[in-house]
Amino acid sequence: MDKLDNQGIWTYLQEKFGERVGIIGEPHGLLTISTSKDDIIELLSFLKDDEKLQFIYLTDITAVHYPKQQKAFAVVYHVHNLYRNVRLRVKVFLEGETPTTPTATTIWNGANWMERETYDFFGVVFEGHPDLRRILNMDDLDVFPMRKEYPLEDPNRVDKKDFYFGR
Incomplete structure (x- = not known):
C-alpha cells in the first residue's frame, strides 16, 4: 500500500478482517467503517499498531442515539494517522437500555476521559474501564x-408560541 487513501485502507482492512468490518460511507471524504463490539478492540489495536496504517492518535470517542433503530446507540471512534494526515471513523452499534462495549483504555490511555464523558451523557458502559x-x-x-x-x-x-413572533 503505497498511498494511504480510503480505498487502500478499506481493501487492506477487508483482507485482514473480512466480514467483521463493514463500510458505512465516506461523508466529506472521511472513511466510516463499522464493526461489532466483539471485534472493536482487535480492530482498534490493528489500526494503531499496523506498520502500514499507523492510526496512532485517538482524536475522539463519542456516541450517537438513534431511538428508532433496533441498535439504538453507536459508539464512534475517530482515529488519525499523523504521519500521512489521514483520518478514519469507526462505529460500533449497540442495543439495550444499558449499552456496553469494551474499553479502549487498554490501547490508548487518553480514552479514559473520553469514555467517561460518553458514559456521562449517553449511558454507554465501557467494560473494564478503570x-x-x-x-x-x-x-x-x-x-x-x-x-x-x-x-x-x-x-x-x-413565551415560545408562534403568534408572539408573527408566525
Missing part, C-alpha cells in the same frame, strides 16, 4: 442528557 463514573454532570443525576428521550423544549411555555 474509573467509569460521571465527569461533567452531577453524581446523583439519574438520566443521560444526550439521549433523545425528552422533548427539546417544554411544550407548556407560553
Whole structure:
C-alpha cells in the first residue's frame, strides 16, 4: 500500500478482517467503517499498531442515539494517522437500555476521559474501564442528557408560541 487513501485502507482492512468490518460511507471524504463490539478492540489495536496504517492518535470517542433503530446507540471512534494526515471513523452499534462495549483504555490511555464523558451523557458502559463514573454532570443525576428521550423544549411555555413572533 503505497498511498494511504480510503480505498487502500478499506481493501487492506477487508483482507485482514473480512466480514467483521463493514463500510458505512465516506461523508466529506472521511472513511466510516463499522464493526461489532466483539471485534472493536482487535480492530482498534490493528489500526494503531499496523506498520502500514499507523492510526496512532485517538482524536475522539463519542456516541450517537438513534431511538428508532433496533441498535439504538453507536459508539464512534475517530482515529488519525499523523504521519500521512489521514483520518478514519469507526462505529460500533449497540442495543439495550444499558449499552456496553469494551474499553479502549487498554490501547490508548487518553480514552479514559473520553469514555467517561460518553458514559456521562449517553449511558454507554465501557467494560473494564478503570474509573467509569460521571465527569461533567452531577453524581446523583439519574438520566443521560444526550439521549433523545425528552422533548427539546417544554411544550407548556407560553413565551415560545408562534403568534408572539408573527408566525
